[in-house]
Amino acid sequence: MDKVMSNKRIIALYVLPSLLLILAIVYIPIVLTGYYGLNQWNGIGAMKFIGLDNYQALIKDKMFWNSAGHSLMLAVFSTLSLILYLVIAMVLSAKLKGVNFFRKIYLIPMLLSSVAIAQLWLKIYHPTNGILNSFLESIGFANPPAWLAESSLVLFALFIPILWQYAGFYILIYYAALKNIPASLEEAAKIDGANAFQIAYKIKLPLAMEVIKVTIVLAVVGSLKYFDLIYVMTDGGPNGSSEVMASYMYHQAFRAYDFGYGSAIGFFLLIICLIVTWIIRKLTATKDTIQYS
Amino acid sequence: MMPGTAGQLRNGNKSSGAWIASKLGYSVLYIVLSVVAILQIFPLVWLLFFSLKNNQEVFNLPPLSLPMNPRWENYEKVWSAGNIDVYFFNSVWITVVATVLTIVLGSLVTYAITRLKWKGSSFVLGLFMVAMMIPVHSTLIPLFSIFNKIHLIDHPLSLILSYVAFNMPITIMILLGFYYALPREVEEAAVIDGCSVNKIFFRIVLPMTGSVIATTGIINMIYNWNEFIFVNTFISSDAYKTLTVGVQNFIGQYTTDWGAIGATLMISILPILIAFLFLSDRIVEGIAAGSVKG
Numbered sequence: 001m002d003k004v005m006s007n008k009r010i011i012a013l014y015v016l017p018s019l020l021l022i023l024a025i026v027y028i029p030i031v032l033t034g035y036y037g038l039n040q041w042n043g044i045g046a047m048k049f050i051g052l053d054n055y056q057a058l059i060k061d062k063m064f065w066n067s068a069g070h071s072l073m074l075a076v077f078s079t080l081s082l083i084l085y086l087v088i089a090m091v092l093s094a095k096l097k098g099v100n101f102f103r104k105i106y107l108i109p110m111l112l113s114s115v116a117i118a119q120l121w122l123k124i125y126h127p128t129n130g131i132l133n134s135f136l137e138s139i140g141f142a143n144p145p146a147w148l149a150e151s152s153l154v155l156f157a158l159f160i161p162i163l164w165q166y167a168g169f170y171i172l173i174y175y176a177a178l179k180n181i182p183a184s185l186e187e188a189a190k191i192d193g194a195n196a197f198q199i200a201y202k203i204k205l206p207l208a209m210e211v212i213k214v215t216i217v218l219a220v221v222g223s224l225k226y227f228d229l230i231y232v233m234t235d236g237g238p239n240g241s242s243e244v245m246a247s248y249m250y251h252q253a254f255r256a257y258d259f260g261y262g263s264a265i266g267f268f269l270l271i272i273c274l275i276v277t278w279i280i281r282k283l284t285a286t287k288d289t290i291q292y293s
Numbered sequence: 294m295m296p297g298t299a300g301q302l303r304n305g306n307k308s309s310g311a312w313i314a315s316k317l318g319y320s321v322l323y324i325v326l327s328v329v330a331i332l333q334i335f336p337l338v339w340l341l342f343f344s345l346k347n348n349q350e351v352f353n354l355p356p357l358s359l360p361m362n363p364r365w366e367n368y369e370k371v372w373s374a375g376n377i378d379v380y381f382f383n384s385v386w387i388t389v390v391a392t393v394l395t396i397v398l399g400s401l402v403t404y405a406i407t408r409l410k411w412k413g414s415s416f417v418l419g420l421f422m423v424a425m426m427i428p429v430h431s432t433l434i435p436l437f438s439i440f441n442k443i444h445l446i447d448h449p450l451s452l453i454l455s456y457v458a459f460n461m462p463i464t465i466m467i468l469l470g471f472y473y474a475l476p477r478e479v480e481e482a483a484v485i486d487g488c489s490v491n492k493i494f495f496r497i498v499l500p501m502t503g504s505v506i507a508t509t510g511i512i513n514m515i516y517n518w519n520e521f522i523f524v525n526t527f528i529s530s531d532a533y534k535t536l537t538v539g540v541q542n543f544i545g546q547y548t549t550d551w552g553a554i555g556a557t558l559m560i561s562i563l564p565i566l567i568a569f570l571f572l573s574d575r576i577v578e579g580i581a582a583g584s585v586k587g
Binding site for chain 2: 004005006008010011013014015016017021022024025026027028029032033037038043049055086089091092094096102103104105106107108109111112113114115116119120121123124127129131134135164167168169170172173176203217221225227228232246249250253259262263266268269273274276288
């Protein structure tokens with residue numbers, strides 16, 4: 001058995017195509033991003049090695065810190081919205097009829113492309129003909145704002161479709177986790193006189209903690225690299241008030257043709273994502289995992 | 294006495310007030326769930342409605358009024374005039390090719406990791422899993438310059454290679470749990486009968502993984518169908534663009550015709566919605582499997 005299963009040629013044949021592909025498309029580019037970041041380069045001409053100049057410029061770049069701040073706000077907002085998703089999943093996990101139907105309906109927005117969602121919400125937010133302002137006017141607001149054109153409102157206006165897009169995804173994850181909790185625990189608690197809130201808070205929440213940690217990592221890292229929807233809806237505007245790290249990188253590289261500087265931002269983004277993942281995992285690490293079977 | 298019956302007895306002793314309270318509680322829960330469902334679905338219903346109207350009807354009639362004479366010509370118009378037909382077929386074939394490749398390559402690797410005996414297997418698995426944490430954007434500039442050097446910019450292969458590589462980790466992760474759970478007895482018997490590894494994999498193992506392949510296939514298709522940033526960066530000619538970017542450009546040119554925009558968006562999301570209608574359980578299962586284990 002072992003002899004057949006350790007045939008080197010077969011192993012190479014099975015593993016190498018995927019391994020080479022992921023090295024070529026993911027790992028080598030990561031190393032190159034770090035290297036390009038040390039150069040002055042417009043993407044076409046010759047590269048000029050300039051050491052850490054790009055990174056020094058990055059530290060002094062107010063626009064960059066603005067965009068990093070927006071990414072951070074998005075991360076905080078997304079993490080907070082997890083609470084809402086968890087509550088909805090808790091409601092779903094109560095033994096109700098038609099739960100499957102609701103769960104599937106919630107999931108639909110996340111199946112759609114960010115471009116389609118962005119275009120749809122552009123129409124919802126349209127200052128004069130959009131459904132939101134038509135509604136606000138009909139209930140008596142004389143001059144509703146142009147949501148995406150005002151620096152003070154634009155981030156908030158972008159949060160709403162993001163909340164809408166990911167609701168089903170997180171609700172589904174939480175629901176699956178809550179369903180995994182054996183019914184016997186809940187029944188035992190009921191016999192001991194626990195009410196629905198106590199069961200949710202003292203039993204379901206702690207047992208779903210592992211999954212909650214995973215979703216926090218997903219939400220934070222997802223927010224830090226968020227791009228598509230913002231790129232389509234506002235392109236970072238007005239005046240950079242909705243620029244995030246990924247869109248700033250894109251603009252520097254593919255609009256300003258500063259590939260060196262863009263790469264420095266890309267490398268920074270990578271490091272931030274890896275560090276944040278590591279920190280969250282450390283902070284939320286439990287010493288003893290809960291067994292419930 | 295069983296614990297369950299004790300609970301039921303105690304509940305049974307409660308007054309009818311408690312019964313009404315619990316009925317009320319359930320109604321509140323249903324109201325919460327319904328409000329969320331309406332919020333999730335409402336923008337899409339509005340989109341469907343305005344895709345069947347002209348501008349005058351969109352702006353002058355109440356938003357949720359049914360289109361009096363559904364204007365299917367909106368769909369006809371954009372299907373050919375906006376190049377949407379070309380983008381649509383590009384999306385279809387690129388999605389299918391990338392998905393099939395990802396599943397075939399992913400299955401081979403997963404089999405090698407879970408069943409074959411070799412030294413670097415856990416290291417290689419680690420490489421795939423760490424890749425899941427790497428933001429696509431951090432690889433974008435080097436990928437652009439690499440593809441540029443080997444003349445794959447504005448070539449569908451640049452998309453296919455990127456899709457396969459970036460979807461490989463999640464695909465392997467979903468497959469992994471399934472492969473670990475597969476019984477080994479059949480394979481052992483096959484080895485004793487003198488079967489080769491290839492025969493075992495293609496004749497025995499692969500056919501046993503049909504259900505998980507369907508799940509990963511759906512997940513891959515949704516990702517590939519909706520992918521935006523690679524197409525936007527690597528592809529410049531209309532002949533190779535996919536729907537996400539094509540839709541974006543088309544709408545950029547016709548910002549005022551809401552019916553046409555609605556029809557374009559509907560065309561771009563319909564295939565996924567139809568797939569969802571038939572395969573929703575698989576999709577739900579796949580998304581749950583793919584994320585919870587992370």
